[in-house]
Amino acid sequence: MNMKLPGLDISNESDWRTDFAQGIRSAEDLLKHVNLAPEDVDLVEGADLGAFPLRVPQSYVAKIEKGNPRDPLLLQVLPLKQEFQSQPGYVKDPLHEEEYNTAPGVIHKYQNRALFVATQACAIHCRYCFRRHFPYSDNAMTADKLKAALDYIASRQELDEVILSGGDPLSLSDPKLFQVLEGLNSIQHLKRIRIHTRLLAIMPNRATDAFLTGLKALQKHLVIVVHINHPNEIDDEFIQAAGLLRQAGVHLLNQTVLLAGINDNVQTLNQLSHRLMDAGVLPYYLHLLDPVEGASHFNISDAQAIQFVRELLEQLPGYLVPKLVREVAGFKNKLPVDLGLYTQK
Secondary structure, X not given: OOOOOOOOOOHHHHHHHHHHHOOEOOHHHHHHHOOXXXXXXXXXXXXXXXXXXXXXXXXXXXXXXXXXXXXOOHHHHOOEHHHHOOOOOOEOOOOOHHHHOOEOOEEOOOOOEEEEEOOOOOOOOOOOOOOOOOOHHHHOOOHHHHHHHHHHHHHOOOOOEXXXXXXXXXXXXXXXXXXXXXXXXOOOOOOEEEEEEOHHHHOHHHOOHXXXXXXXXXXXXXXXXXXXXXXXXXXXXXXXXXHHHHHOOOEEEEEEEOOOOOOOOHHHHHHHHHHHHHXXXXXXXXXXOOOEOOOHHHOOOHHHHHHHHHHHHHHOOHHHOOEEEEOOOOOOOOEEOOOOOOOOO
């Protein structure tokens, strides 16, 4: 199953792998790097973060405003006391993904698309992550489980697209990643491969020469959906990496989660759309928060979200306004949120 890639050289993979391995792992270290003390924030003390500990790459920390306890990037990764306040309706598996876990690593919920959970690893642990409680150990991608997952996808003729997710699939080394991609590339009835990743925005040096060479060798239509919530996450390095990906024939989209205290104002969302366009990335989805246990303090109301999108429609061309959606357990598609803008008389 090893992919034969022309001129594949993984020697420059070490830079991003080093950044990945050297990420910050404690709240105390993170606060020191951004010139804050524990008493400056509503920090949880002594709590067991379990399988979802703090993890933040240095490249992301460098974008956080020093001395600002309300910095929108800091608040996405810092475990606060609100995370441990139980709220009704916030559960470990808000989308009932375990019901659709039809093969190792495969979540087959949508009619013509399946999600492939390629890894549990992420370069960054966002505190609102809806899959923070996912049973990754049951879906660990051993050689046997990879074969079983590919066999399942190959047996389902109705599938025309596979979505690589995780964790973050780009946290895999190039050889492991392209082992998965080659397996998918060989399935004739698949038309598209989609990769959902936060890592490219956090560590743009992941777009190595070997990675780009490997993507060019794929025959399937390739889409990469990056996950960027705030314009401050977009820097010149990401814009350069996005340009290289477009040159490799990749279509780039972005998804954003609406988060209280992070991007819950129309000015930030407007600026984000403009910054994405600067990088050649089209806004795709604007997600309402999935009600996962530990994330209730990030929630905003439907009414607020609808008002933001109404204002964005007045301020931006249509292609820069993302679709406002929510995902609800039991539905086999994302649900567009009705903006209620027009009623035929």
